[in-house]
Amino acid sequence: MKNSDSHRSSRQCAPNYYQILGVSRSATSSEIKDAFRLLAKKFHPDFNPQNRSFAEAKMKEINIAYETLKDSEKRREYDRNYPEKREATHSQNTRQWDWYSNNYSRGEATPKKPAKQGRGSDIRLNIKISLEAAFSGSRGKVTYERQRRCPSCRGIGKLFGRICSRCRGSGFIAEKLAKEIQIPPGVRDGHELRIPYGGHEGRTKNSFGMLYITIRILPHKCFSFLGNNLCQTVSAARSLLKSGTKICAPTIEGKTIRMFIPAGTRPGTIFRLRHLGWPAAFTGTRGDMLIKISETSTA
Numbered sequence: 001m002k003n004s005d006s007h008r009s010s011r012q013c014a015p016n017y018y019q020i021l022g023v024s025r026s027a028t029s030s031e032i033k034d035a036f037r038l039l040a041k042k043f044h045p046d047f048n049p050q051n052r053s054f055a056e057a058k059m060k061e062i063n064i065a066y067e068t069l070k071d072s073e074k075r076r077e078y079d080r081n082y083p084e085k086r087e088a089t090h091s092q093n094t095r096q097w098d099w100y101s102n103n104y105s106r107g108e109a110t111p112k113k114p115a116k117q118g119r120g121s122d123i124r125l126n127i128k129i130s131l132e133a134a135f136s137g138s139r140g141k142v143t144y145e146r147q148r149r150c151p152s153c154r155g156i157g158k159l160f161g162r163i164c165s166r167c168r169g170s171g172f173i174a175e176k177l178a179k180e181i182q183i184p185p186g187v188r189d190g191h192e193l194r195i196p197y198g199g200h201e202g203r204t205k206n207s208f209g210m211l212y213i214t215i216r217i218l219p220h221k222c223f224s225f226l227g228n229n230l231c232q233t234v235s236a237a238r239s240l241l242k243s244g245t246k247i248c249a250p251t252i253e254g255k256t257i258r259m260f261i262p263a264g265t266r267p268g269t270i271f272r273l274r275h276l277g278w279p280a281a282f283t284g285t286r287g288d289m290l291i292k293i294s295e296t297s298t299a
């Protein structure tokens, strides 16, 4: 494994502290403080005995974010270094969910009672996104149909002793929904978003099931995964490999890296560029980019 200097020009991607605290970029210091207090309460390891290690990791993340954002000087510096990307303009009524909880706190009880109480059933959907969208996070709409309790007969199926004409006696009607979802940056294939109240409605009013959205990442033309490392193959002519040459390689951010490979580099040699891979969950520390050299058939 050889290293190159060219990665130095690329800035390491930091975790989004605003997103971690669930506040907007323009949040006041008291809003940040409130958000921190709520999260600190929610993820206090003592209150999460079943998910202690998750809660501890989460607390660490929340603390780091708060330490930076509560200090106006540090916050300014953070804003300067990591300006707002394609991050959604955060509207107050959009729920910002915590994507780690989807992965690690599956055992956590949902506040709703299970189906016995007439809760509607859950809905599962898949969405396909590009690797770039998974890396930087994205916002979009999913459209789907769900069952709602019939508003005329209130789910009974009958009105004044006769079959309800609106739902034809079933007690339910269909509703088309376009739900706005936010995919957090750095998700992996198979990542699941959990959206409370997104599922079907049961017989009781507002007794919605969950909506589960599984994210599938489309295959990429250049990159493949090896753990948190991104791999790609770059080819050069045999004569250039012999003499040493400059090669260009794309990054997941859409930049191009130019690096020099030394004379006599053999096909199959792998160069490692640090911190140009995929961000790890919790820490946000990025894996590496592995560039495998191959030889083009022309000499």
Ligand SMILES: [Zn+2]
Binding pocket: 150, 151, 152, 153, 154, 155, 156, 157, 158, 164, 165, 166, 167, 168, 169, 170, 171, 172
């Ligand atoms: Zn009805």
